[in-house]
Amino acid sequence: MAQIRLDKFISERTEYSRSQIKELAAKGKITVDGTAVKRSDTKIDSDTAAVNVCGQELKSSRYRYILLNKPQGYVCSTDDKDGETVLKLIPQEMRTKGMFPAGRLDKDSTGALLITDDGELAHQILSPRRKITKIYIVKLARPFENNYINKFAEGIKLADGETCLPARVKSAENSDKLAMIEICEGKYHQVKRMFAAVGNHVERLARVSLGALILPEKLAIGECMELLHKDVENLFKPQDFDLFYSQFFPVFSANLINNYL
Ligand code: URA
16 A cells, blocks of 8 residues: 555646645545545555546556666666667666566667566567657768768668668767767667768667657666656657757767767
């Protein structure tokens, strides 16, 4: 039984602030197990309570969702036969038994990685049908060529004959060896193989967003944080590529250079 304040439970799952929740509760707009609860500091059992806000049922989830800023040198696996696993980076108090990485980043890649014990959610994230967009920053061995933009948009044919879904790509304004790419599938070594298919080579790769969930700037490489339910929902929302390019690309690309060169 996990006792938690009602306002904490609601603010972790919605955009309501604590003061808004207090007001809604006072107005009788919040029910727990079918009964209006007028005080937002009331303790509830987060595992079992059926909480309803303005007619909307909120999920009481027992799963944990961790966002890791993966460093180089760790494998996305639960089995350490191929090297140290990313699970080693999760502090004991955040770890649960069935946790695994919901997605793959290569051993030498860095950035946003979701680790969870929610198999159903992981399945949805990994499902090709959901087409969750992912944005990567890459450092290239050779200058970016503008013809990549159309080639990636048309669907790159990989060396093994497989064709990728249309992807967006753009180079940095201040460096022709830095680029940002958005893909919505997860083939093996996909980004590296896409650039290889146009005659280039990826030297560094960092994933900086999963859907609309952006890797927080304050999350240093090797650190992790627990995600709130509303953050998890962001995984399934689209990211605005052009907005991301202008707002975040300069910072993320500077980090990529500073951390690894
Ligand atoms: N594409 C790659 O090539 N490597 C990664 O780690 C992720 C996407």
